[in-house]
């Protein structure tokens with residue numbers, strides 16, 4: 001086994017000393033070469049997806065933290081529970097130095113490969129760590145000053161690590177306090193957004209401490225069982241690890257559950273008094289916003305046609321692998337406060353997907369509000385989104401407007417062609433996403449909004465970020481769960497999709513697609529994707545005679561057949577049919593009944609076809 005460099009000073013602090021011993025025991029040397037271990041983009045994307053909730057909640061908070069310490073030559077890092085760096089938000093000058101020691105997304109800073117360091121050692125020790133300069137086991141990392149702290153999940157256990165790294169002087173105490181508070185904010189967001197959470201209670205013995213980092217936070221399901229509580233809450237209530245046993249509300253508090261709910265449903269903004277057993281009293285703010293939304297919808301009986309109950313995510317899966325995976329991924333964030341970003345060529349079904357997401361979510365009883373950012377003049381989008389007071393600007397309607405953001409309250413807002421949103425407005429949208437509050441143009445009271453956000457773009461947003469047309473911070477915010485819908489020509493379920501569209505288009509008249517028609521459909525390039533297919537089938541249906549129930553190539557528009565594609569003509573189809581009929585009759589030695597049975601037609605039809613041939 002290799003030994004630690006005996007000339008290197010072993011730092012005194014207990015945790016650091018233990019870490020150095022682990023490093024030495026693992027055979028690390030102080031002058032170890034940089035491992036060539038950057039994860040390929042696809043694997044990093046998998047890790048990001050596996051940690052989608054953590055990343056979605058941490059990212060904006062990391063950006064906020066970075067604004068506070070901007071220009072300090074530092075970076076804020078988020079790593080997963082194995083020390084793999086998932087996200088970095090920081091100053092460009094430091095990013096360059098950090099990259100030289102691979103302090104960047106896609107690289108693991110687990111202690112076993114990177115030696116003593118704040119991320120890896122905080123994980124190994126399961127506690128906040130400061131690792132300063134020569135505390136680092138590897139010489140090349142000794143220009144770094146890092147503080148890190150674990151982020152705990154609502155179900156207990158460490159989800160990841162939050163870290164500030166810098167090459168500059170850092171007030172260790174200040175940085176540790178900052179990172180600790182930031183991690184707690186992320187932990188609180190994860191608790192609040194638990195999908196089963198019906199009631200959220202924030203509490204503190206002093207009303208003035210509500211809405212501060214000192215408040216306790218606990219979430220309960222509809223039945224009054226505690227789902228999670230933050231660490232401050234556990235201390236305030238004097239309960240142990242709330243995750244192990246879900247204590248009932250009534251075991252902790254004297255106040256009746258129903259009294260609390262009545263208060264929450266009538267005036268959730270006013271604090272109320274919460275009495276715990278043993279005489280302790282707390283000021284509490286209670287939110288029960290999701291109680292209504294979580295009630296099951298009677299209308300979604302399984303045998304009801306999709307068109308009437310609203311298409312759900314499952315309805316979209318007709319067998320294509322890419323679509324199936326998109327459906328699976330979207331399912332994961334249903335009901336969470338994580339935006340969904342859908343990218344894909346025009347007509348690939350992005351809006352239909354957004355609607356299906358809405359209909360599959362607990363907000364399905366709320367409104368689905370769509371806004372196409374490309375279709376509204378840039379100077380009006382803001383008014384469309386935020387609404388305005390009467391007379392707020394020239395041309396404003398006399399009575400004012402609520403704005404789409406407030407209209408979508410309790411439901412889903414679909415921002416189509418988000419890539420076309422003007423840059424200035426992108427900044428405003430980002431702020432709304434962070435604060436979840438809107439103020440109408442021209443003033444008026446600020447309102448809290450609760451909505452699911454789905455965005456779509458046919459232009460790749462990442463490229464728009466590179467060309468400066470889209471704000472990277474908004475992109476990160478929106479892309480925590482991003483999926484790409486395949487073009488129609490790439491889809492393996494095109495036949496099933498065509499049949500589905502026919503059924504939706506003429507529900508009372510069962511129509512068939514002839515084999516030759518399916519052939520044409522399979523070979524066409526479909527530049528307009530599903531929209532084009534739908535139009536073609538609509539037209540073909542209109543071309544059918546009153547007694548016809550099968551769409552043949554003759555019913556299709558002539559320009560459907562691209563240059564270079566050979567269109568099966570009626571003649572060649574007839575010839576093929578006659579050949580098939582004659583061969584079948586010959587195989588059955590002239591037995592017309594047997595041949596007709598094999599062909600699935602009546603004897604009379606077979607005779608007619610033979611006569612025609």
Ligand SMILES: Nc1ncnc2c1ncn2[C@@H]1O[C@H](COP(=O)(O)OP(=O)(O)OP(=O)(O)O)[C@@H](O)[C@H]1O
Pocket residue numbers: 316344345346347348349350351352353416456458500501530531534
């Ligand atoms: N899974 C589907 N089943 C049946 N019809 C669909 C499906 N997906 C999309 N369509 C139909 O295809 C057409 C285009 O769909 P949609 O508007 O959702 O596409 P889009 O990607 O949002 O287009 P654009 O980028 O041009 O806004 C619509 O008429 C829609 O009804």
